[in-house]
Amino acid sequence: MKTAPLLLLLAWLFSPASQALQLYTEEYPPISFSQHGQAEGLAVDLVRELLKRLDQQASLQVVPWARAYRIAQTTANTAIFPTMRNSEREPQFKWVGPILLANDNFYALKGSGIKVGKREELARFKDIAVPRDWFTYQELTAAGMHNLLGVTEPVQMFRLLRMGRVPLIVADNLSFYARDEAAVQVDYLGPDDVEVVYPYRSSYGYITFWSGTEDWVVRRWQTALDQMKVDGSFSRIYQRWLPGAEEPGLREPGWSGIP
Incomplete structure (x- = not known):
């Protein structure tokens, strides 16, 4: 039965575990x-x-x-x-x-004057931007937060904040480490441009x-x-x-x- 080892080899080669x-x-x-x-x-x-x-x-x-x-x-x-x-x-x-x-927070532009003492106070803001495919959006929506503005890509969220089109975004602290060409993805916002108005959680x-x-x-x-x-x-x-x-x-x- 010399074909048996060959068949086993072929089966492995074309199995999912062997593919790139x-x-x-x-x-x-x-x-x-x-x-x-x-x-x-x-x-x-x-x-x-x-x-x-x-x-x-x-x-x-x-x-x-x-x-x-x-x-x-x-x-x-x-x-x-x-x-x-x-x-x-x-x-x-x-x-x-x-x-x-990552530490997830609700961010505003620095100097906005926005103060949030407890989570319930977030309901007073019309639009809080966050990418709709992020688990943060899914989680906050499931928790009953109905004032989220779901965007397609993260850069849209950062751009809306910089332009003053939304008062708050939900992002993590790591995004603001982006530098040089990569910073375009956060619309060139850095740590000195934003402030945490309400800490959310660690991820x-x-x-x-x-x-x-x-x-x-x-x-x-x-x-x-x-x-x-x-x-x-x-x-x-x-x-x-x-x-x-x-x-x-x-x-x-x-x-x-x-x-």
Whole structure:
């Protein structure tokens, strides 16, 4: 039965686990963004280092978030990053991380005079801009906040704030680290241009794999990421992009995520 080993080999070669990994990320500087036709950013550098350590080849594309999210939900051998975890998303993917720690806040332009003492007071604002594909929009909508202005891309939100078209946006603190060409994605707003009027919460970002990905693949990626955190290479990459920013630990508090 010499054909049996050959059939097994062919079956493996054409199985989903053997096919090349397709990685997707979005325009989210300085975490991930396109520059001169190439993907750049903190998360991109982390993923490239992981691929190197795993001796794995993969394609990497920067695409609109809604498209990336749809692909990773339905297509074998795909992953997206960074994905912020919530209860709705958790069963839809397999998770490796965390690779990111962000503080989400309600921001106004500096000097706006806007004061918010408690969450209920946010209801008095007509439009609060946030991308409709972000989990923050989904979460706040589910919580009954009806004055959100859902935009298609993050840059629209930042532009609306700069132009005074909306009084508030919901964003994370990391966005304002963007510099040089990447800053166009936040309409060139920096930390000195905005102020926190109401702190929302902390979020953890992950690499999320198609739900049919083999558990051993996810564990292999998680182990390599853990090793980067232990040997200091994770911190060096993180601080190069986000100097002084708080880093995520080995695990998000209260959640392991390892299959």
